[in-house]
Amino acid sequence: MREDQTVGGGATTTEPESPVAEVGPLRGEKPGKSTVDKQGGQRAAGTKVGGRLKAVAGTKTRQQGRADLPEDLDLRVALGPVAWLWAGLNRWQQDQVVKAVNAELERLKDLLTQPEGAPRLLADRLTDRLEETGGEARVSSPFGWITRRGLVQRLACSDVRCDDGIRLDTGGDCANCGNVIHIRRARRVRIAADIDRELPGLGVAERRQVLEERLREYAAAEAEDFVWRREQARVERGRREKARAAARGRGERERREAAAADAVRQTLGCEDCGQQRSAGLCEVCGLxxxxxxxxxxxxxxxxxxxxxxxxxxxxxxxxxxxxxxxxxxxxxxxxxxxxxxxxxxxxxxxxxxxxxxxxxxxxxxxxxxxxxxxxxxxxxxxxxxxxxxxxxxxxxxxxxxxxxxxxxxxxxxxxxxxxxxxxxxxxxxxxxxxxxxxxxxxxxxxxxPWAARLTELAxxxxxxxxxxxxxxxxxx
Known part of the structure; x- marks a missing residue:
C-alpha cells in the first residue's frame, strides 16, 4: 500500500485513490483529522474576517445575539425567566424583544399603583406562560413565543387590569371575571328555559344544538358591541388627548403673555413716589x-x-x-x-x-x-x-x-x-x-402731592x- 509513495512523502498520481482510504487511517496508524473536518474548519474560519461575520459559498448567515441579558435592571428582572430563550435569539430579534418588553413595562406602570413592581409582574407572567407550555425546551420558536405569547396580556374580561383572571394591581382574583362567569351561566339557564318554553318536546341532541346556536348568536352580538365600545373609547381617548394638547398650548401661551406683561410692568414707575422701574410700586411704598x-x-x-x-x-x-x-x-x-x-x-x-x-x-x-x-x-x-x-x-x-x-x-x-x-x-x-x-x-x-415730596426725592x-x-x- 505504501510502495506508490516517493521518498519525499509526495504521492504519485498514476492511479486514483479511493475516498475511503483518505478518510480512515490504516491499522497501527494514529488517527488524524478527516478531510471533512478540515474542510469544515476552513469554512468556519472563512466566515469571519476582521471580526465581522461573512457569508461563504453563497449561504446567508445571521449575526449572533448577546448571550447575557441587557444591563438595564428592569429588563434583567423581566427577562430572567426566559434567559435561555434569550441566548438563542439573534441580534435583531433581541432588539425587537427589548422594545416589546419596554413597551409592556410602560403600560404596566400606568396600570399599577406601585410602578416599580412592573418588572417583577412581567417576570411572573413569563414564568406562568412557560409552565403552561411545559418549559423552555418545548418552545420551538423563541422569538415568536416571547413576543406573541409570553409578553401578551390575556384579558379574561373587560377590565384592563385583568390577566388570565388575576388583577395586575392587587395580585388577587379578578372580581369582574367572576361576574362575567355568573352572567354567562345565568344567560345559559335563561336561554335554556326559553327554548323549553318555545320549543317543547325537543330531543336532547336537538335541544343542545338550538342552545349552542343561540349562545353563538349572543356571543357574536357581544363581540360586536365590544368592538363598538372599543371604537368609542378610542375616539374618546383621542378627544381627551386633543383637549390636553390644547390645554397645554393655552397654558404655554398664557405663561408667555404673563411673562411679557410682567416685563412691561417691571418698567413702570412707582405710583406713589415716582421711582423708576419699580413695577408700579416700590418696596417702601408697598410697606x-x-x-x-x-x-x-x-x-x-x-x-x-x-x-x-x-x-x-x-x-x-x-x-x-x-x-x-x-x-x-x-x-x-x-x-x-x-x-x-x-x-x-x-x-x-x-x-x-x-x-x-x-x-x-x-x-x-x-x-x-x-x-x-x-x-x-x-x-x-x-x-x-x-x-x-x-x-x-x-x-x-x-x-x-x-x-x-x-x-x-x-x-x-x-x-x-x-x-x-x-x-x-x-x-x-x-x-x-x-x-x-x-x-x-x-x-x-x-x-x-409732588410739591411736598420734592425735598425727599431731591x-x-x-x-x-x-x-x-x-x-x-x-x-x-
Missing part, C-alpha cells in the same frame, strides 16, 4: 400701604366693642386713638433702630434706610393685630349675647346623663365654646357693618439712566 391697612384694621377691631356703631364720630374717635397709639409704637421702634445704627450709615444709603424703617413700622403694626383681635373677641364674649348663649349651652348640658358624674367640666367647656362662637359671629357681623359705614371715609392714605441719588435723561433734557 407703607400695608402699614396703613393694618392700622385701619386695628381701629375697626377696637371699634367693634368700644364704639357706638351707629355714631360715625364715635367710631372715628376710636380709630384715631388706635392710630395715635400705633404711631407711638412705630416711633419707639424707630428710635430703638436708630440707636443700633452707626452714625452716618443711614445717610450713606437713603433708599435702603427708608426701606428698613418702613419694614419695621409694618412689622410693628402687623404684630399688634392678633392682640387687638383677641381682645375684641374677649370683650364681645362678655356682651349680653355671649352671656345668654353660654347660659343656654350650660343649661342644655345639665340635662345630659353624664352631667352628674362631671357637673362642672363638660358643661363649662360647652358654655365657653358657645361663648367663643358667639364672639366670632358678633365680630364678623360688626366688622362688615363698620366697613360699609366707613367705606367712604376710611380709605388708604393718599400719597402726598436727596435720592440718581442712577445712570436718570443722569443720561437729565443730560439729554438739558442739551435739548
Amino acid at each position: 407703607r400701604r400695608r402699614t396703613e391697612a393694618a392700622i385701619v384694621e386695628a381701629g375697626l377691631l377696637v371699634a367693634t366693642w368700644a364704639a357706638d356703631l351707629d355714631d360715625a364720630a364715635d367710631v372715628a374717635a376710636v380709630a384715631a386713638h388706635v392710630r395715635s397709639t400705633l404711631e407711638a409704637d412705630i416711633e419707639a421702634t424707630h428710635q430703638q433702630f436708630l440707636e443700633l445704627v452707626e452714625p452716618g450709615e443711614l445717610e450713606a444709603d437713603p433708599v435702603a434706610a427708608a426701606s428698613v424703617l418702613a419694614y419695621n413700622a409694618c412689622q410693628t403694626v402687623e404684630q399688634a393685630l392678633p392682640e387687638y383681635r383677641s381682645r375684641a373677641l374677649g370683650q364681645l364674649g362678655s356682651t349680653p349675647e355671649g352671656e345668654e348663649e353660654a347660659r343656654r349651652a350650660y343649661t342644655t348640658e345639665q340635662n345630659r346623663r353624664w352631667f352628674r358624674a362631671n357637673p362642672k367640666g363638660a358643661a363649662t367647656k360647652t358654655a365657653e365654646a358657645a361663648r367663643e362662637r358667639t364672639a366670632e359671629y358678633l365680630l364678623t357681623v360688626r366688622l362688615e357693618q363698620l366697613r360699609e359705614l366707613t367705606a367712604a371715609r376710611i380709605e388708604t392714605a393718599a400719597p402726598a 436727596a435720592r441719588p440718581l442712577d445712570d439712566e436718570m443722569v443720561g435723561a437729565v443730560i439729554a433734557c438739558a442739551a435739548s
Whole structure:
C-alpha cells in the first residue's frame, strides 16, 4: 500500500485513490483529522474576517445575539425567566424583544399603583406562560413565543387590569371575571328555559344544538358591541388627548403673555413716589400701604366693642386713638433702630434706610393685630349675647346623663365654646357693618402731592439712566 509513495512523502498520481482510504487511517496508524473536518474548519474560519461575520459559498448567515441579558435592571428582572430563550435569539430579534418588553413595562406602570413592581409582574407572567407550555425546551420558536405569547396580556374580561383572571394591581382574583362567569351561566339557564318554553318536546341532541346556536348568536352580538365600545373609547381617548394638547398650548401661551406683561410692568414707575422701574410700586411704598391697612384694621377691631356703631364720630374717635397709639409704637421702634445704627450709615444709603424703617413700622403694626383681635373677641364674649348663649349651652348640658358624674367640666367647656362662637359671629357681623359705614371715609392714605415730596426725592441719588435723561433734557 505504501510502495506508490516517493521518498519525499509526495504521492504519485498514476492511479486514483479511493475516498475511503483518505478518510480512515490504516491499522497501527494514529488517527488524524478527516478531510471533512478540515474542510469544515476552513469554512468556519472563512466566515469571519476582521471580526465581522461573512457569508461563504453563497449561504446567508445571521449575526449572533448577546448571550447575557441587557444591563438595564428592569429588563434583567423581566427577562430572567426566559434567559435561555434569550441566548438563542439573534441580534435583531433581541432588539425587537427589548422594545416589546419596554413597551409592556410602560403600560404596566400606568396600570399599577406601585410602578416599580412592573418588572417583577412581567417576570411572573413569563414564568406562568412557560409552565403552561411545559418549559423552555418545548418552545420551538423563541422569538415568536416571547413576543406573541409570553409578553401578551390575556384579558379574561373587560377590565384592563385583568390577566388570565388575576388583577395586575392587587395580585388577587379578578372580581369582574367572576361576574362575567355568573352572567354567562345565568344567560345559559335563561336561554335554556326559553327554548323549553318555545320549543317543547325537543330531543336532547336537538335541544343542545338550538342552545349552542343561540349562545353563538349572543356571543357574536357581544363581540360586536365590544368592538363598538372599543371604537368609542378610542375616539374618546383621542378627544381627551386633543383637549390636553390644547390645554397645554393655552397654558404655554398664557405663561408667555404673563411673562411679557410682567416685563412691561417691571418698567413702570412707582405710583406713589415716582421711582423708576419699580413695577408700579416700590418696596417702601408697598410697606407703607400695608402699614396703613393694618392700622385701619386695628381701629375697626377696637371699634367693634368700644364704639357706638351707629355714631360715625364715635367710631372715628376710636380709630384715631388706635392710630395715635400705633404711631407711638412705630416711633419707639424707630428710635430703638436708630440707636443700633452707626452714625452716618443711614445717610450713606437713603433708599435702603427708608426701606428698613418702613419694614419695621409694618412689622410693628402687623404684630399688634392678633392682640387687638383677641381682645375684641374677649370683650364681645362678655356682651349680653355671649352671656345668654353660654347660659343656654350650660343649661342644655345639665340635662345630659353624664352631667352628674362631671357637673362642672363638660358643661363649662360647652358654655365657653358657645361663648367663643358667639364672639366670632358678633365680630364678623360688626366688622362688615363698620366697613360699609366707613367705606367712604376710611380709605388708604393718599400719597402726598409732588410739591411736598420734592425735598425727599431731591436727596435720592440718581442712577445712570436718570443722569443720561437729565443730560439729554438739558442739551435739548
